[in-house]
Amino acid sequence: MRATRRTVLLGLASLPLSGCGTNAEAVWASDEAVELARYRAPEAPLLALVTVRNEGTGKGAHSALLINASERVLFDPFGRWTDPAVPERNDVLYGFSPEVEARYLAYQAGGGYYYTRQEKPVLPEVAEQALTLAKARGPVGMAMCTVACADVLRPLPGFSSIGRPWFPEQLSARFAKLPGVTTVERRAGAI
Template identity: 40%
Template sequence: MISRRALVFGLPLAALGACSAPQTSSPPAMIATKRFAGPGPRVLTLFTMRSTSSSGGAHSSLLIDAPSQRIIFDPAGSFRHSTIPERNDVLFGVTPDVEAYYVSYHARETYYVLAQTAQVSDAVAEQAASLALTNGPVARSFCTTATARLLRQLPGFGSLPQTFFPNTLASAFGALPGVAAREWREDDPDNKALALAEIAMQI
């Protein structure tokens, strides 16, 4: 259980750049060993990190709960932990605890996390996972562009805008039928190193 104090609110809601990022990968054996597939239902959850002072969007990422495995597509993200495997901006072995660590890492006194969830078919979830796994590393500042590009290739999500702006994508995603949302707010200091250290004590 996360010890950091979180406030959770239920809120019902109605072209990549030419620069490249370095390839990264945990050992294949670690990725295989940590693979996790949840029981369903199959969902896509768009995470948007927002400023607590202005609600300005700072980062976008996507949780993909597919039948084969549960992963987070975290383009140009900064979340790293030695026990959580990653390959080219994809985090593997995303159990509910790992998801909670990921959210808690981003939520602090200066930022909160908006999570918007859409239920999808097995086929759509698997397509999303495949697109994330083959996307490759994303250059800094292209997180929302990469997330939007992936989503727009999926049935039912083609109307989403291709945008650089996290809040623009979140607004459009939230307007899709059946999307539900939650917010995470925490009062921890604005120090990601401290957040990782606290998470390390719990894994």
């Protein structure tokens, strides 16, 4: 058992060195599209981790990070969801109003999957730092969504315990242990 786990961990550690992390596609919406879509929420600054999970196993399938700072965006590393009204720049989706978020989450809660949304209030400067880190991250390769979200969270004050997990359910469990986190879960067909 120990040898198998070591082999798996060594294999995962080599992923960035293999072709896995290189298949990211750069997407760059125009300045005009981003400016037209930009959404500034009246709510207090927050970070919300979205974890998509398999209905049958509960295992994580995807991680994304909602950032409510001077503007509200979703960092959706290697995400598949698109909306013509939501411009993207390298995995950062702009104009993420509550209505857009509802469409995104409805998409995630279907086809054998459900999501958890874990929200944590943060200071304005922490939210801005997260926004800056997400924008600077660049396009993320396949199977790297959780690592990319952790890379944005870990440098923030109060988030060092996040570490650098590889699996969505691990990041979700660590995020849940942070003070002040509230969690919502939605399965397909839930109102």
